[in-house]
Amino acid sequence: xxxxxxxxxxxxxxxxxxxxxSKYISYYYFxxxxxxxxxxxFEFYPxxxxxxxxxxxxxxxxxxxxxxxxxxxxxxxSVLYSINKNRNFKxxxxxxxxxxGVVFNPLGINHFIDKDLEEIFSGEINNFAYxxxxxxxxxxxxxxxxxxxxxxKLLDDFFEKKYIGFSENSLQKAIQKIITSHGxxxxxxxxxxxxxxxxxxxxxxxxxxxxxxxEYQKLVRFRQAFNYFNENKKEINLTDVALYSMYYDQAxxxxxxxxxxxxxxxxxxxxxxxxxxxxxxxxxxx
Numbered sequence: 397x398x399x400x401x402x403x404x405x406x407x408x409x410x411x412x413x414x415x416x417x418s419k420y421i422s423y424y425y426f427x428x429x430x431x432x433x434x435x436x437x438f439e440f441y442p443x444x445x446x447x448x449x450x451x452x453x454x455x456x457x458x459x460x461x462x463x464x465x466x467x468x469x470x471x472x473x474s475v476l477y478s479i480n481k482n483r484n485f486k487x488x489x490x491x492x493x494x495x496x497g498v499v500f501n502p503l504g505i506n507h508f509i510d511k512d513l514e515e516i517f518s519g520e521i522n523n524f525a526y527x528x529x530x531x532x533x534x535x536x537x538x539x540x541x542x543x544x545x546x547x548x549k550l551l552d553d554f555f556e557k558k559y560i561g562f563s564e565n566s567l568q569k570a571i572q573k574i575i576t577s578h579g580x581x582x583x584x585x586x587x588x589x590x591x592x593x594x595x596x597x598x599x600x601x602x603x604x605x606x607x608x609x610x611e612y613q614k615l616v617r618f619r620q621a622f623n624y625f626n627e628n629k630k631e632i633n634l635t636d637v638a639l640y641s642m643y644y645d646q647a648x649x650x651x652x653x654x655x656x657x658x659x660x661x662x663x664x665x666x667x668x669x670x671x672x673x674x675x676x677x678x679x680x681x682x
Contacts, residue, residue: 405429405436409672410544414552416559420504423674424551425497426544432492437681439484441622442656444575444615445499445675448524450475450531452494452539458521462486465493473532473539477505477517477524481611482656484679485521494539498551499674502571503604506562508555512603527558566592567600571612578642579617583609617641618656621649625665626677634661 409425412418422445456474457464462485478485506513509526516526534554538547569590573581587594601609621641625632643649653661668677
């Protein structure tokens, strides 16, 4: 029997209260349903912002194309991290669930870990055990709490305590220049502008983002075009998006989107739903 998407859920986004943390954490989100027969399938798309997600009392099955979430009688908290660089991730949720998301700004997670990101995380979506039981204790309190402001305060307190900073200034400058150029800046020009040789810069990207420079550039250009359309879809068309994102022409625009999502902008962008009040965009599958 073909199951239909259920709509009985709650999705709330909230910014950190901490001004310091807001530089590194874009927002938190809280997603849940108490419905035993809840069923939803959706896809989310490549992003240069990365997310840490936690589920309460759920079995997480990680597959090549995404995750399947089902309830479990075992009391547990599962923490995942995702870096989807060149394809859509599919999520299927079956039954009641509770989920917390922490969406980091570029290089955000690096300010809370004392190792290179590539040392503690591999793949595109995987279990994330770096904070271990200390994070789990906080997450239990957050899951138990009903009020959003108290949830945010608990998470803020945890990340405030975990803050250690990140000293790779050249990498931070490089990523900022990639973002402001819509991902169009050439590697040679980038190296010159931040006064760092190409080989050293390539090493830094791999160590601290798990991506190459070209992968990062590609993500930035795609996601900025993706977000721009979804934020302004009532006033603009696809030609406006291509111009804003500095594609050479429509053919280049289409080719770039297809290389990441296997879909054209026209096919992809008009089916996306905006969830919450931040830049969370999902495609719900029937």
